[in-house]
Amino acid sequence: MLQLLAATSNKHKIGEFKAMLADLNSRVNIVTPDTIPNFPALIEDGKSFEENAERKAEQASAYADMAAFADDSGLEVEALDGAPGIYSARYAGEGASDAERIAKLLEAMKGQTNRKARFVCVIAIAYRGDDVALFRGEVHGTIAEAPRGTNGFGYDPVFIPEGYNQTFGELPGDVKDAISHRANAIAKAVKFIRAELDSMDDFEFV
Numbered sequence: 220m221l222q223l224l225a226a227t228s229n230k231h232k233i234g235e236f237k238a239m240l241a242d243l244n245s246r247v248n249i250v251t252p253d254t255i256p257n258f259p260a261l262i263e264d265g266k267s268f269e270e271n272a273e274r275k276a277e278q279a280s281a282y283a284d285m286a287a288f289a290d291d292s293g294l295e296v297e298a299l300d301g302a303p304g305i306y307s308a309r310y311a312g313e314g315a316s317d318a319e320r321i322a323k324l325l326e327a328m329k330g331q332t333n334r335k336a337r338f339v340c341v342i343a344i345a346y347r348g349d350d351v352a353l354f355r356g357e358v359h360g361t362i363a364e365a366p367r368g369t370n371g372f373g374y375d376p377v378f379i380p381e382g383y384n385q386t387f388g389e390l391p392g393d394v395k396d397a398i399s400h401r402a403n404a405i406a407k408a409v410k411f412i413r414a415e416l417d418s419m420d421d422f423e424f425v
Contacts, residue, residue: 221416224250226261226279226289239405246416255283263291272343273350276308288408292340292400294374294394296324296362298331307374321366321377334361338378338400342408350412356403359409369413371395 293307368388376388
């Protein structure tokens with residue numbers, strides 16, 4: 220069985236990853252950082268989602284000596300020239316709550332008629348410290364005038380995906396999991412992992 224480290228301490232993300240990888244449960248065991256002694260804080264000092272995902276996956280894989288995957292994700296708002304982007308988690312400062320980040324975003328959006336935005340997720344898979352593959356997922360939508368709903372996390376309560384009238388914070392979890400940026404990226408990653416597991420001779424993870 221492939222031991223695959225989910226290089227994140229975000230319990231919401233780990234839950235989404237496990238749910239979306241459920242059909243590989245018999246072939247892949249998701250390992251979490253809290254089960255690895257002295258697992259280090261991962262440095263993400265890249266200039267893009269791709270760079271950050273790669274660096275986190277490579278660091279985690281090298282430390283744990285196993286295959287690892289990491290994601291970097293965020294919200295890009297057209298009227299704000301792509302902000303908060305890769306700084307989405309730190310948009311309102313280190314340690315800020317989701318509510319504080321949303322409040323800052325809505326303040327920046329005051330008076331804006333263009334409310335187009337997109338969520339981006341990039342997943343990187345690494346093995347023994349070397350990058351193996353990258354997968355990018357996006358979902359387009361608009362920014363709501365005020366937070367709505369309590370589902371999800373991050374900016375979910377103010378993001379309305381295309382084709383829906385509800386925010387990610389209002390939509391049932393199974394609906395979000397089917398259409399989200401992370402779901403899109405994970406679907407590509409799962410396809411890659413399944414193909415590699417099916418051709419064991421070429422799959423260096425196991």
